[in-house]
Amino acid sequence: MTARALLGERLVIASHNPGKVREIEALLTPFGIEVVSAGTLELPEPEETGHTFAENAALKAETAAESSGLAALADDSGLVVPALDGAPGIYSARWAGPDKDFSHAMERVNRELGESRDRHAYFVCALALARPGEEIRIFEGRVDGVLLWPPRGERGFGYDPMFLPDGRSESFGEMDPAEKHAISHRARAFRDLDSWLRKTE
Numbered sequence: 001m002t003a004r005a006l007l008g009e010r011l012v013i014a015s016h017n018p019g020k021v022r023e024i025e026a027l028l029t030p031f032g033i034e035v036v037s038a039g040t041l042e043l044p045e046p047e048e049t050g051h052t053f054a055e056n057a058a059l060k061a062e063t064a065a066e067s068s069g070l071a072a073l074a075d076d077s078g079l080v081v082p083a084l085d086g087a088p089g090i091y092s093a094r095w096a097g098p099d100k101d102f103s104h105a106m107e108r109v110n111r112e113l114g115e116s117r118d119r120h121a122y123f124v125c126a127l128a129l130a131r132p133g134e135e136i137r138i139f140e141g142r143v144d145g146v147l148l149w150p151p152r153g154e155r156g157f158g159y160d161p162m163f164l165p166d167g168r169s170e171s172f173g174e175m176d177p178a179e180k181h182a183i184s185h186r187a188r189a190f191r192d193l194d195s196w197l198r199k200t201e
């Protein structure tokens with residue numbers, strides 16, 4: 001797949017999470033690509049049966065590309081806590097249950113950590129880019145930090161209020177979105193995508 005082909009087309013953002021779609025739209029702005037979300041096109045939400053972030057991202061991008069006939073970009077991401085053997089990891093969304101209750105998911109993370117002295121965690125983002133009938137591409141990013149309790153801030157989404165990125169004094173829930181976009185796992189995956197686009201131009 002070439003950058004030229006991609007840049008001349010409409011791109012589906014293959015995500016049903018409004019917090020993510022908002023961030024992806026902001027991160028895509030400099031690329032000047034016309035985007036449409038999976039929700040707007042009423043695309044189905046596929047079951048995430050993969051065992052890795054990359055597999056689930058690929059599955060979501062391929063499903064969206066096939067059902068829309070357009071190029072599609074999917075994001076599979078999550079919070080990895082080494083002291084919890086990597087949980088919630090690819091199950092990060094599922095820990096919030098059908099009501100997407102992240103206060104409950106954050107409480108579970110904190111409860112399972114208990115008195116553990118190791119509160120290190122990182123977010124991972126795998127982006128998958130698919131065009132109908134073409135080989136899929138994966139881009140990845142990660143950001144390290146520590147888990148706070150109680151959670152802080154109302155901005156962002158998901159586990160943001162309990163995540164303090166290394167070297168910062170504000171949680172992702174407190175930060176201005178532009179600051180999160182400068183350092184987040186998602187921003188780093190976009191940098192990876194950007195350097196690939198430049199190479200293939």
Ligand SMILES: O=c1nc[nH]c2c1ncn2[C@H]1C[C@H](O)[C@@H](COP(=O)(O)OP(=O)(O)OP(=O)(O)O)O1
Pocket residue numbers: 014015016017020045048060075076077078079092093123156157158159160172184186
């Ligand atoms: O920057 C982030 N800040 C806070 N929490 C985050 C972030 N990035 C991922 N997360 C957590 C919450 C999210 O729900 C889950 C991803 O799960 P994941 O399956 O990739 O997304 P999702 O089900 O919410 O939407 P969709 O699959 O339609 O793209 O990890």
Ligand SMILES: [Mg+2]
Pocket residue numbers: 048093
């Ligand atoms: Mg999902």
